[in-house]
Amino acid sequence: MNRAGPRRAGPVLWIAAAAGYALLLSPVVVVAVVSFSAGQFLAFPPPGLSLRWYQALFANAEIMTALATSATLAAVVTVLSLLVGLPTAYAIARLTFPGRRLLADLLAAPLLLPTLVIGLALLLALQPLKLVATWPGLVLAHCTLAVPFAVRIMTTAIAAVPAELEAAARTLGSGPVRAALRVTLPLSVPGILAAAALSFLVSFDETVISLFIVGPRLTTLPVELFRYAENRTDPLVAALSMLLIVIALAVVLLVERAAGLTKTLAKD
Known part of the structure; x- marks a missing residue:
């Protein structure tokens, strides 16, 4: 008697899952990158990278x-x-x-x-x-x-x-x-x-x-x-x-x- 095993996810499902994760995580990635900005204003991509705003955060x-x-x-x-x-x-x-x-x-x-x-x-x-x-x-x-x-x-x-x-x-x-x-x-x-x-x-x-x-x-x-x-x-x-x-x-x-x-x- 043959028993069907668990079905593997097809390429369409993988692409849809990847697109969903990208949609959910992309705002977090943008915020993370901007948090290390060396600039004075919110901008993406940042003009440079720095820890100055984390230092300012913990000093506030x-x-x-x-x-x-x-x-x-x-x-x-x-x-x-x-x-x-x-x-x-x-x-x-x-x-x-x-x-x-x-x-x-x-x-x-x-x-x-x-x-x-x-x-x-x-x-x-x-x-x-x-x-x-x-x-x-x-x-x-x-x-x-x-x-x-x-x-x-x-x-x-x-x-x-x-x-x-x-x-x-x-x-x-x-x-x-x-x-x-x-x-x-x-x-x-x-x-x-x-x-x-x-x-x-x-x-x-x-x-x-x-x-x-x-x-x-x-x-x-x-x-x-x-x-x-x-x-x-x-x-x-x-x-x-x-x-x-x-x-x-x-x-x-x-x-x-x-x-x-x-x-x-x-x-x-």
Whole structure:
């Protein structure tokens, strides 16, 4: 009996894939080249190559302060997203209760709404509470986007763990909480790490919502980039963009190496 093996990709598919990668990566290549420009203005190709704009970037006190703010904010948002999202994801994936479907739909709502609408709504809600331009206000605003992402990924990861394993642990004497912590949770670690990485990146790269919440003394790196680009057209903007890209890539590669982010997200 002949079994057909996996089909090889034809030349047309290879060409289409190469064209797709070129289309996606060409802007990054252009920004990377411009970030090493020796000129005074954004231009491609650059008149020469230099590290002057990276030196200017790391010497800029405002940008470095915004970088520290974004990193700290993203770390706090990640921890809160996991603390809130993990029990919520377990309840949606494992338990049966009235309003379960409604809860899942409500958590998915921020993913469907334009961030401009969410930002304006948060501004109107936080302003009377005097939380605008404060750390609690920024954390709450970023959690509005990060928590739904974390819940979605962890729900998929928990649902992928066979419920029979947890049931077997309970028949052997483990309580519901212990069975969940000793069986389901360890097997869901790749999904939890993926949710943590995505929560960090969502918070670190968020611009639109942050524009509504930040103030003159408390700003994030993407907002600082936006403000800088409004008034200047030098290659420091490209150097700062490359810094954002490198940080995001480092987070993704770290989680991919630790838990297989690609495989985890592929289960969704």
